[in-house]
Amino acid sequence: MKRSLPTLIAALAGLLCCLASIPAQASYPDKPLRLIVPFPAGGASDVAARTVGQALAKALGQPVLVENRPGASGAIAAQAVMSAPPDGLTLLWASASMVSLPFVQRTPPYQSLNDLTAVSMVGRLTYCLFVPASLPAKSVAELVAQARAKPDALSYATGSLGEMMTAAQFLKATGTRMVQVPYKGGAQAMPDLVAGRVQVNFGPFAGGQPFVRDGKLRMLAVLGDRRHPGAAAVPTLAEAGIGGVGSPTWQAIFAPPGTARAIVDRLAQEIGKLAADGMLGDQLAKQAVVVETSTPAQLAEIVKSDARTWQQFVREYGIPKE
Numbered sequence: 001m002k003r004s005l006p007t008l009i010a011a012l013a014g015l016l017c018c019l020a021s022i023p024a025q026a027s028y029p030d031k032p033l034r035l036i037v038p039f040p041a042g043g044a045s046d047v048a049a050r051t052v053g054q055a056l057a058k059a060l061g062q063p064v065l066v067e068n069r070p071g072a073s074g075a076i077a078a079q080a081v082m083s084a085p086p087d088g089l090t091l092l093w094a095s096a097s098m099v100s101l102p103f104v105q106r107t108p109p110y111q112s113l114n115d116l117t118a119v120s121m122v123g124r125l126t127y128c129l130f131v132p133a134s135l136p137a138k139s140v141a142e143l144v145a146q147a148r149a150k151p152d153a154l155s156y157a158t159g160s161l162g163e164m165m166t167a168a169q170f171l172k173a174t175g176t177r178m179v180q181v182p183y184k185g186g187a188q189a190m191p192d193l194v195a196g197r198v199q200v201n202f203g204p205f206a207g208g209q210p211f212v213r214d215g216k217l218r219m220l221a222v223l224g225d226r227r228h229p230g231a232a233a234v235p236t237l238a239e240a241g242i243g244g245v246g247s248p249t250w251q252a253i254f255a256p257p258g259t260a261r262a263i264v265d266r267l268a269q270e271i272g273k274l275a276a277d278g279m280l281g282d283q284l285a286k287q288a289v290v291v292e293t294s295t296p297a298q299l300a301e302i303v304k305s306d307a308r309t310w311q312q313f314v315r316e317y318g319i320p321k322e
Contacts, residue, residue: 028088028263032063035253037093038077040070043159043187044125044204048251048287049093052122052271055280059270070184072105073161074098079109081116086256088263092116096248097161099303100310104161106321113303116254120268121294121302123284125249126205127166127223129237132196133216140220140240143200147176155179156200157193159186165247165310166202166223168317173242193217204249205230205288228288248306251289252299264296 033056037049046068053064069077077092078101084090094113101108110116129140137143147154156178158164164180171178181198183189186207192198193208194216201208205228211217212231221237222228223246237245253271255264272293274280281291294302313319 028266029060029062031089032065033057033060033088034090035064035066035093036077036080036090037066037068038070038074038095038098039068039159039185040187041068043185044206044287044289045093045095045185045251046187047206048123048125048284048289051283051287052093052253052274052280055274055283056267056270059274073101075101075105075109078113078116081254081256082109084256086117086258086260088255088259088267090256091119091267092254094252094254095160095162096250096252096306097165099248099306100161100314102307103311103314104319104321112307113254114300116257117259117264118296118299118303119253119255119264120271120296121250121252121292121299122271123251123289123291125251126228126288126290127163127202127246127249128205128208128219128228128231128234129170129221129223130193130201130203130208130212130217130219131199132193133218134196135199135218137220138218140235140237140242143220144174144176147174147178151177152179154199155181156202157181157183157189157198158201159183159189159203162247162249163202165313166245167200168313169245169247170202170237170242172317173245206286209288230288248309250292250302252294252302268293268296 035053037046039045050066053066057064069080081090081092099113102111137146156167186203189201193201194211208217212219219231219234221240222234223237275291275293284291
């Protein structure tokens with residue numbers, strides 16, 4: 001069968017591209033990697049990212065350098081990865097709340113988090129309700145009573161859109177009003193919470209637990225289906241009589257758009273192996289992160305599902321775009 005010259009040229013060009021990519025993918029990675037984290041250093045997500053980065057560095061045989069790019073609810077970090085070469089050397093540590101950016105920002109870095117290349121889930125954070133030790137409320141019921149007695153007298157800190165979603169649901173479920181005080185991340189909110197300058201935070205267990213242990217904060221409830229083993233005496237929010245409060249809390253890794261499937265699969269496989277050997281789970285458990293990995297396709301489906309959740313939340317609560 002004869003082929004036209006243009007068809008042969010196109011086929012040859014495609015073959016050459018494939019052949020050229022094989023050595024690069026086979027030797028991946030041949031340089032240090034960057035893991036871009038959308039939160040300030042010291043917070044629960046940052047510590048978890050560094051833990052995974054260290055383990056991944058051993059598995060890949062190259063250093064994984066963590067780079068903090070906080071601000072704009074993760075948009076700054078996402079944009080850095082969106083514009084990075086698709087060579088698998090720049091990765092994004094994404095939080096579940098970053099799925100919401102197209103719904104809450106006028107100029108988001110993407111129309112869907114799936115505009116990046118999904119690699120793998122890593123785990124889920126445990127969120128808790130924290131108050132300063134100086135606050136009279138020693139239970140969820142007492143906190144609700146105090147908030148109802150003096151609307152807008154209490155303030156709540158939010159270090160992410162996920163914390164904002166959880167707080168909004170809590171206020172609606174309890175019929176209370178408090179004033180929101182936004183921060184770039186939970187690590188920045190903690191000093192003000194400890195000092196009593198803000199009075200409530202729905203944040204990661206690992207971020208507040210050290211201050212609870214030191215007697216500076218009080219943990220009133222754990223969000224989720226079960227109590228946390230590190231605070232077995234603390235009830236879940238549902239046990240305290242308030243249901244339907246919570247937000248997606250997963251942590252995952254994404255690569256730049258157009259990253260080769262061979263590289264993505266290699267990364268996902270290595271993360272899966274780290275989870276399977278148990279060592280990563282033990283390390284992340286210290287940050288109250290429950291290890292949960294996925295295939296790239298499964299992560300992409302989670303993003304699609306959560307996008308519907310976020311869109312409904314933004315619409316229901318009338319959250320304006322910034």
